[in-house]
Amino acid sequence: MMENPNSMNALIELRGISKHFGEGETRVDALRDVTLSVGAGEVVGLLGPSGSGKSTLLNVIGCIVEPSEGWMKLDREIVYDNQWQRRDLRRLRLEKIGFIFQFHNLLPFLDSTDNVALVLHLAGCSKDEAEGRSVDLLEYLQAGHRKHAMPAQLSGGEAQRVAIARALANRPRIILADEPTAALDSERAGIVMDLLRQLAAEQQAAIIVVTHDEKIIGRLDRIFRLRDGRLADEGEA
Amino acid sequence: MNLAFRDIRHKLGRFVLTCLGLSLLLGVVVTMAGIYRGLVADALVLPRSVQADIWVVQGDTTGPFGESSRIPGGTREMIARIDGIVAAGSFTSQTVQTKHNGRLLRLQIVGFEPGRFGEPVNLVAGRSITRSHYELIADRKTGLAIGDRLELGRDVYTVVGLTQGLTNFSGDSVVYVTLQDAQELQFDLMPPEARREAARGAERANTDIVNAVVARISPNIPVEAVAGVVRRWKHLSVLSEAEQEAVLTITVIEHARHQLGLFMAVLSVVSAVIIALIVYTLTMEKLREIATLKLIGMPDRTIIGMIVQQALLMGVVGFLAGTALVAAVKDWFPRRVVMEPADLGMLFGVVVVVCLLASIVAVRAAVRVDPARALAG
Numbered sequence: 001m002m003e004n005p006n007s008m009n010a011l012i013e014l015r016g017i018s019k020h021f022g023e024g025e026t027r028v029d030a031l032r033d034v035t036l037s038v039g040a041g042e043v044v045g046l047l048g049p050s051g052s053g054k055s056t057l058l059n060v061i062g063c064i065v066e067p068s069e070g071w072m073k074l075d076r077e078i079v080y081d082n083q084w085q086r087r088d089l090r091r092l093r094l095e096k097i098g099f100i101f102q103f104h105n106l107l108p109f110l111d112s113t114d115n116v117a118l119v120l121h122l123a124g125c126s127k128d129e130a131e132g133r134s135v136d137l138l139e140y141l142q143a144g145h146r147k148h149a150m151p152a153q154l155s156g157g158e159a160q161r162v163a164i165a166r167a168l169a170n171r172p173r174i175i176l177a178d179e180p181t182a183a184l185d186s187e188r189a190g191i192v193m194d195l196l197r198q199l200a201a202e203q204q205a206a207i208i209v210v211t212h213d214e215k216i217i218g219r220l221d222r223i224f225r226l227r228d229g230r231l232a233d234e235g236e237a
Numbered sequence: 238m239n240l241a242f243r244d245i246r247h248k249l250g251r252f253v254l255t256c257l258g259l260s261l262l263l264g265v266v267v268t269m270a271g272i273y274r275g276l277v278a279d280a281l282v283l284p285r286s287v288q289a290d291i292w293v294v295q296g297d298t299t300g301p302f303g304e305s306s307r308i309p310g311g312t313r314e315m316i317a318r319i320d321g322i323v324a325a326g327s328f329t330s331q332t333v334q335t336k337h338n339g340r341l342l343r344l345q346i347v348g349f350e351p352g353r354f355g356e357p358v359n360l361v362a363g364r365s366i367t368r369s370h371y372e373l374i375a376d377r378k379t380g381l382a383i384g385d386r387l388e389l390g391r392d393v394y395t396v397v398g399l400t401q402g403l404t405n406f407s408g409d410s411v412v413y414v415t416l417q418d419a420q421e422l423q424f425d426l427m428p429p430e431a432r433r434e435a436a437r438g439a440e441r442a443n444t445d446i447v448n449a450v451v452a453r454i455s456p457n458i459p460v461e462a463v464a465g466v467v468r469r470w471k472h473l474s475v476l477s478e479a480e481q482e483a484v485l486t487i488t489v490i491e492h493a494r495h496q497l498g499l500f501m502a503v504l505s506v507v508s509a510v511i512i513a514l515i516v517y518t519l520t521m522e523k524l525r526e527i528a529t530l531k532l533i534g535m536p537d538r539t540i541i542g543m544i545v546q547q548a549l550l551m552g553v554v555g556f557l558a559g560t561a562l563v564a565a566v567k568d569w570f571p572r573r574v575v576m577e578p579a580d581l582g583m584l585f586g587v588v589v590v591v592c593l594l595a596s597i598v599a600v601r602a603a604v605r606v607d608p609a610r611a612l613a614g
Binding site: 059101114 | 238240243244246247248525526529530531532533534535536607608609611612
């Protein structure tokens, strides 16, 4: 496999990624020949109308859905290479990818600290180490004062900060955010986006934000627009 | 970090209520097993209290507990003379119904010969019968006390002694009277009928009949050797103590045993379905959380463990609470409930298996959850 010379610093690299569901008359092409790369420290947006393939692309990059064709490399590791697929995608997600959801998706039966610590436990950290790092992360995201609060006791903004802390717990190089500001007012949405930009810069992470929110587009480095499964446009935000 | 316990702690009230409902259901299963054991215990307590090595009964019958058995009263002397017999006594049994202080009593009347083998030995109050007539020894469950007077047939008897825990297989309390009194109760005609028989010149019927002869054999003599001698009399049959118990447990209470066994099986299936439904519902409510856990890299085995732990905890808590509840109220049941540790152990095993089976549906649902569901809006 030839290395793409333009993507030496890319953390997310896709070439010719296609994904179809079904066969024959029922075949649906969700992604068609998508090629893109996102470098360290970049915050890029993924835009497009409903059914354009944004979710499928996010699922492919998040190692949830296997592409039908194409080549994908995450943090310098080949994940898909046409017929070949890396076997332990769960471990890859745990170690390299952080997810931020539209609705925080915090586990309702764990407090803020334990929601963050759970990811560290899964990665093999000791109890003390996981708790310490979780509290540090919550402090860093200015949610330390809510470290013992249950998700139901948190405001939307606080819950999203805890969710971001969980996404960052394993120091992932790739962060995938699915409509992270959809449930927030414009002020809090701005704060979350600033936070993501700060994280990308400080931790040299690649962040992809799927959004419909025009207000936050100005805070993105680049934008990928999808239409009918194809990358229709790429450019500055 | 144990997610199963955290989840339960988060919704403790609902978990407690679920366990409470389950405990009532499993308590009924435990009660059924206890009632079955109680049936067996009730059935065996009377023959065991006699402590006979052999029961001599009417030929080709299973003896007084299984069917009608009548043998001549003189049989006791015949048996007592057989080599190896240490002691022998006549035995009659019949069920009567009478009233005491306006309360209906169903009693198992046992006739014995005072001073001979078969006399009740474990009195908890009072004395044994010393007079030939109209004294009785009652079980405490009858509610009778020493000195109480009870009408049986045409006569009034005085309670002189008390036993405890002596019942027949129907749960009726045992009352001991002398053999003569028992024979009169069983065979004497009512006065008008006796007068009619006398008027037509009929001879007075022989009432020196007993239902069985009970005997103790010398420890040095094999039971079968003595039984072989008795069987030469074609009108007699011999049952060892084990055979007598088998008649009671296998023949007499067989239908009740099957009935209770069927109930237990049905209730176990109902419990399994209910546990499965509860665990499945709890899992379906958490599908988004499960998808999130999968997405962030939690292995399937940890998620399966969480579901199975919750199902097991629910079953174990329900079983323990149900057992404790039955243990607390069993003495108020009209029939004896005997909770054998072996039965409880077996039921516990069944509950564990039922919980594991019940969680299969929920586990399948959880394993099939697509991590992408966490990303869905």
